[in-house]
Amino acid sequence: MGYSKNWKWGMIFILPWFLGFCILQAYPLIMSLYYSFTDFSILGSGDFVGLDNYIRLFTKDKYFIKSLTVTFKYALISVPMKLLMALIVAMILNMKLKAINLFRTVYYLPSIMGGSVAISILWKFMFMKEGMVNGFLGIFGIEGPDWLGNQNMSLITICLLVVWQFGSSMVLFLAGLQNIPTDLYEAADMDGAGKIMQFFKITLPMLTPVIFFNLIMQIIHALQEFTSAAIITGGGPNHATYLMGVKIYEDAFRSLKMGYASATSWVLFVIILLITMLIFRSSDAWVFYNDGRD
Amino acid sequence: MKKHMKLTWAYIFVIVFGLIMIFPLIWMFFATFKDNKELFGSLTILPKAFSLEPYINGWKGSGQFTYLTFFANTFKLVVPTVAFTVLSTGIVAYGFARFNFPAKRILFGLMISTMMLPDAVIMIPRYVLYNKLGWVDTYFPFWVPGLLACYPFLIFQQIQFLRGLPRELDESAYMDGCNPFMVYARILMPLLKPCIFSVIIFQTLWRWNDYFNNLIYISSVKKFTLSLALKMSIDSQGASTPWNQIMAMSLLSLIPPILLYFFAQKYFVEGVTAGSIKG
Incomplete structure (x- = not known):
């Protein structure tokens, strides 16, 4: 009864969000599009330069x-690795292991702190040429690479940090696995379907909604990564870890080319939108919903 | 028998792999008691002698400001932001979940779509705006988005939870003469507690670990948070970086999030899965 009569209350309740949306989301979004067509910097007002920023980005x-x-490489390496790891460990934990909560806690731990400066510093220290990782590799007679100084290895080192945080995706997979009705497997057993067959015909299809959600969230995250590259390698060596996040920060707040950085951020935004749309479009073909929609 | 073997292998795998996963943290813990030479010279995990020197000297920070300041600053930034976020996102979720008003569908759609909005694309105009308001080098750029519910993911989580609570609860409260605000404050908010815990945990971790916003908005060392202080410590040391001290302070900075995680674990897993699985 209170719902339609009290509509004014409803509007009052959402007012904080509405103000925040207008002032801190919609207005900045429009302004950054506008800045991207100017040579705006915090020091001056900025003149309209048309498409100059965008042309310069792609040609000069x-x-x-x-x-x-580098950003695409980072996403293409880290996201599949992270999801694969999360899936494998979730499936093993789902074998009705005892102390599953303890294991889940341990595997989740990296995810709660992995984004911090403290852990990035730890990573930098561990992967130094004379650092702990190479020290331990040395025990096995392996001469470790210069993880941070080598152009081919530095991006991998940063990917490893985000893969280390696979626990957040694993928890979702685990919940998804626990939602699969066991009678599906029993029926498959009776039909004589092997374990591998069951994985591809039951487990994987039933997990596709979780994979879909994980994929979108992780890709959006990966394309915006900043802290690890900024702290561990500073974007180097020779720009080998120069992620878009780092570039936008440096252009906007070091060189104070805010119009130019706005243009870069819009390119990133459009890329994120396109990729998200593509995954959404493709989802009809591979995501299976168990609620009669299929 | 075969099944038994399989389970044994599964245990071995999760234990060994789990140890590898937390090994960096274990190693970090012991590294904070070593002296700097031992850190590079030897591979043993346990230190030769447990020395508190890295903690004592590390705590001194920049000389001018100790880590007491950096911890206090981080709390000053995080605690009000989290409190504001809880209040604002809760009431907004209530508004969306329980009332019909003009253009609700459109507004809800807009709210959901901002989940896809990358920070990079709005941060420059936001910075310009805060700069005009004189808020750069204060904590307002962190508090205000909390107050104005700029965290759509956290709103969405609570809407989902509220949808699961029967409307009869509200109805009977209306019968008793409650107004819509009292219905939320007295009836729904207590029931929303598990969800509110998960909002607190998420927002605390995000704000505690945040580096980017700290970097652009806070410029004077007096107001530095732990993120900035730690970054400063690896930059400003020159040739002989006292890694043991840096590790010690890094470890201290991780303790509050870890404590929060262990105390509120139950709500944590619920919160993580809520927004995605039930969808």
Whole structure:
């Protein structure tokens, strides 16, 4: 009874969000699009320059394409690795192991602190040429690479940090696995379907909604990564870890080219939108919903 | 028998792999008691002697400001932000979940779509705005988005939870003469507690671990948070970086999030799965 009569109350309740949306989300979004067509910097008002920023990005700025490539590489390496790891461990934990809560706690631990500066510093220290990781590799007679100084290894080192945090995805997979009705497996057993067959015909299809959700969230995150690259490698060596987040920060707040950085951020935004849309579009073909929609 | 073997292998795997996963943290813990030479010279995990020197000297911070300041600053930034977020996102979720008002569908759609909005694309105009208001180098850029419920994910979580609470609860409270605000404060908010815990945990971890916003908004060392202080410590040391002290302070900075995690674990897993699985 209170719901339609009290509609004014409803509007009052959402007012904080509405103000926040207008002032801190919609207005900045429009302004950054506007800035992207100017040479705005915090020091001056900025003149309209048309498409100059965008043209410069794609034709003159040799670090932009580099940064774009590095960001894609980062996402393409880290996201599948993280999800695969999360899935494997979740499936093993789901074998009705005892003390499952203890294991879940341990595996989740990296996720609650992995994004911090403290852990990035730990990573930097562990992966130094004379650091702990190479020390332990040395015991096995392996001469460890220069993780942070080598152009081919530095991005991998940063990927490892985010893969280490697979616990957050694992918890979701675990919940998804526990939602699969066991009679599906019993029926498959009776039909004589092997374990591998069951994985591809039951487990994987039933998990596709969770995979879908994880994939979107992780890709959006990966494309915006900043802290690890900024702390561990500073974007180097030779721009090998120069993620888009780092480039936008440096252009906007070090070189104070805010119009230019706004243009870069819009390119990133459009890329994120396109990728998200693509995954959503493709979901009809591979995501299976167990509620009669299929 | 075969099944038994399989389980044994599963235990071995999760234990060994779990140890590898937390090994960096174990190693870090013992590293904070070593002296700097031992950190590089030897591979033993346990220190030769447990020395508190790294903690004592590390705590001194920049000389001008100790880690007491950096801890206090971090709390000053995080605690009000989290409190504001809880209040604002809860009431907004209530508004969306329980009332019909003009353009509700559109507004709800807008709210959901901001979950996809990358920070990078709004941060420059936000910075310019805060700068005009004179809020740069204060904690207002952190408190105000909390107050104005700029965390759609946390709103959505609570809407989902509220949808699961029967409307008869509200109805009977209305019968007793409650107004809509009292219905929320007295009836629904207590029931929303598990969800509110998860909001507290998420927001505390995000704000505690945040580096980027700290970096752009806070410039004077007096107001530095732990993130900035730690970054400063690896930059400003020159040739002989006292890694043992840096590790010690890094470890201390991780203790509050770890404590929070262990105390509120139950709500944590609920919260993580709520927004995605039930969807």
